[in-house]
Amino acid sequence: METIKTICQGCYFYCGLDVTRDKGRIVRIEGMKEHPVNHGTICPKGIASQQLVTDKSRLQYPLHRIGPRGSGEWKKLSWDDALDLLAEKFAETKEQYGSEALFYHRGHAPGWVTTMNYVTRFMNTFGSPNVLTHAHLCFTPRAIAHVATYGAVPEADFDHAKCIFLWGFNPVNTSLTNYARRIMDARARGTKLIVVDPRFTKTAAKADLWLQPLPGTDLALAMGINKVIVDEHLYDEKFVRDWTIGFEQLREHLATIDLDEVAHLTGVPVERFTRAARMFAENAPAVLKEGNGLDQQANVSQTVRAISLIHALTGSLNIEGGGQLMPALPFVDVQARSAITSDWEERSISTHPLYFRQGYSLHDEELFAALKTGKPYPVHTLFVQGGSLLSANSNTARTRGLLNKVDFIAVHDLYMTATAEIADLVLPAAGFLERDLLLYYRYRPSTRMNLVCMQQQIVPPVGESRSDLDLIFALARRLGMSDAFPWCSVEEAFNWELEPLKITVDYLREHPEGYRRDYGPEELYRTHGQTGFPTRSKKVELYSSRFEEFGYDPLPNIEPIAPSLQVSKEYPLLCGTGFKLGIHTHTEFRTLPWIDEIEPDQFLEIHPLQAKKLGISDGDRVRVTSAWGELVALARFSEGVEENVVMLSYGYGQPYAGKEWRSSNDITPHVDPDPISGSTSNRRFPVRVSPEAEGTEAMGSERQALLVDWDRCVGCFTCGVACKQEHGEKRIHVNMLGPVHGEDGETRMEAIPLATQSCDLCQSRLARGEDPACVNACPTKALIITSIEDAITHIRSGQHQLCAIGSKLHSNIKR
Secondary structure, three states: OEEEEEEOOOOOOOOEEEEEEEOOEEEEEEEOOOOOOOOOOOOHHHHHHHHHHHOOOEOOOOEEEOOOOOOOOEEEOOHHHHHHHHHHHHHHHHHHHOHHHEEEEEOOOOOHHHHHHHHHHHHHHHOOOOEEEOHHHOOHHHHHHHHHHOOOOOEEOOOOOOEEEEEOOOHHHHOHHHHHHHHHHHHHOOOEEEEEOOOOOOOHHHOOEEEOOOOOOHHHHHHHHHHHHHHOOOOOHHHHHHHEEOHHHHHHHHOOOOHHHHHHHHOOOHHHHHHHHHHHHOOOOEEEEEOOOOOOOOOHHHHHHHHHHHHHHOOOEOOOOOEEOOOOOOOOOOOOHHHOOOOHHHHOOOOOHHHHHHHOOEEHHHHHHHHHHOOOOOOOEEEEEOOOHHHHOOOHHHHHHHHOOOOEEEEEEOEOOHHHHOOOEEEEEOOHHHOOEEEEOOOOOOOOEEEEEEEOOOOOOOOOOEOHHHHHHHHHHHOOOOOOOOOOOHHHHHHHHHHHHOOOHHHHHHOOOOEEEEOOHHHHOOOHHHHOOOOOOOOEEOOOHHHHHOOOOOOOOOOOOOHHHOOOOOOOEEEEEOOOOOOOEOOEOOOOHHHHOOOOOOEEEEOHHHHHHHOOOOOOEEEEEEOOEEEEEEEEEOOOOOOOEEEEOOOOOOHHHOOOOOOHHHOOOOOOOOOOOOOOOOOOEEEEEEEOOOOOOOOOOOOOOOEEEOOOOOOOOHHHHHHHHHHOOOOOOOOEEEEEEOOOOOEEEEEEOOOOOOOOOOHHHHHOOOOOHHHHHOOOOOEOOOOHHHHHHHHHHOOEEEOOOOOHHHOOOOO
16 A cells, blocks of 8 residues: 545645555545645545545546437547547637637636636637636635725735634635634634624634624625724724725715614624624734625625725734735746737627636626627637536526527536536546646635645546646647647646746655745735735725726615515515535535435525424425526524525536436526626525425434534534545434524524444554544544543533544443
8 A cells, every 4th residue: 555645626725635545546535744734634525535536427438419409319439539529619610700709618626726727828829818717606706806905815814813703704614624723723722703694604603703694785784894993993093094095985985874774784783793893803913704605696896895894994904813915926927818919808708897807707697698699799619627507607597598509518527517418529527636736825824825736646537537737738739729838748837837936846746745935924014014005006995996997886885685686475585505515515526425425415494483484394395486496405494594594505406416406506596696796696585485295304313422522523524524434334424513592592503413323433543553533534623532531521511522423432421
């Protein structure tokens, strides 16, 4: 057996992995202890990713459609024939309709950042400005707002903050091994934690203060907090005077806002958001981090503008423990931006100029508008790589009808996705354990370093699959673009990229923890004193000249929510979707047995009181209907949502998963999007919920034992997946955590018992001087091995309880 060090791409944080291989087969995956992102910890996705290479539902070879679109009639092709066909279609499109009639969609599958650079290089060289992403649903709307305020997107210094404010961000489920771990460590040091979320999330369970706004009302809440900060003189007067513009205009604007009206709109009492304002302003240094929960709202860009003002007013920028505008590493022009002409935006189909200028790309809704109207010109050819437009975008029925207008669609993916089913050419893609990739860290391990790593291939590609970059390079050569792609191999291109850092791929292979560029205080803190902020005025723009230039309100206004997104007699409940479960990344990993067993079914969180009114029992099948479609899910009772709000899990609906569950986007709206970014309102839309005749059997309730510190446990499932890796396929469930209202009026997480497997705490590992698999894997160090006597003492202290994983060690302990 041998252990190879590589990088995980189960999400976008790129943890270090130790992958043990026996006779070419992966037998174990653990966290790399020397890696600065995860320091040896790991999450369920990382452990279970070994099943990607044995997944029978993976595509094996190129397929060419021979029947009607969507018929499932395919002919196997060789890669040479498939690439010839693809190159022929690209060249034909350019010759007959112009280069801009080719559209290239790069999805957010693993490795998308590096691949996107070469996709953009390919398209810039080809002559088409029409590069598409899903980024209107993730990050870019927030980036637009931050750039309008500070000139860049700040990184949060959780390690030195005295107060951490998380808004629409649930790091326990999205960044467990880094952000969540660092926040847990900060809490242990006494750092205050504020969380804003319409759901009582696992992160909210750890907060000192949880604010629960109604979906889609975050803008009003942020402006209410800003008003408290200004009215109570909680702002940093010196920073505001020296390093901001527009304070007087903002003060006058805030004077028109009524706090009681904010409370009415949001459902958050004045005293609670006033407490949040004071807690943040009075516990400097403080840092605010917003998340993807704010994307997919009809006013996301102005909402994040309003939130960014909280950081600015309190002076929590470029200081230890605040938001840090990080230096960038030197880089080469991978995207070939030198090929971009002055009419690039004008030649594109862009209808959201700030979005386009954020990254010289478009989003899917702009493609759909062009397909609907044929303007500014027809869409003839679409290449989709690492994403599924039919799964990711609102109103699936509408999306399907529009995509069927495209003359030729090609898809490169691991699976036969919903989009691949209606394509003309489908190409199998290599998974992240099956290829090398150079990785730059967008989400940095800390605010004091930049990091570059090499993700190393562990096993051969599945079937005849090929990596994203292998395909791009081969296609470029066929289209006569060798001058822009002169490299003989992908590794040679990576060495070219690394030249400014004076390192090579071989160096990164020898240093699997990566190349680090560490920064001292003089390079980070209050650097704007020498250079100013990267805005037009060189100051933080409370009053945004950038927004004003493009015709948007320079100060965030609390605007009425569109009627289409309001409840009505026909659709009396507000619904939100898109929240992360921590064991999937969008639709990825849902076919892996260790992951699927944890959360196999699509569910709708509904308050027990609302369910009682509707005649619904916990676990019942329910029909969820909106103006845009309907689907069926399982009811899951939760006191962590408001009585008139329901929350729908997402990431389902891919045909290769072989399940009845549908995409949540079957019922989400495409109307009334954010005017600045084009983001659609998946976080707030009206629905009707009704019971179905069939019910489902509730999960088991057997409870056995392993001691757990509930103050540190975040219910991430890593322990359970580590156990399955260690002991095989026996059925096991770790605790689900669910919100429960206490007698004191606060909401907290408590364990919901599930069926378990008995275990012996990995006696073989203990004999080798190693921790049990679950204890070793736990990112927050919540699991404890102790004697029966000490266990009883811990339990009686109130902080520790029994976990739902079976353990002979604690089998005779009574609660």
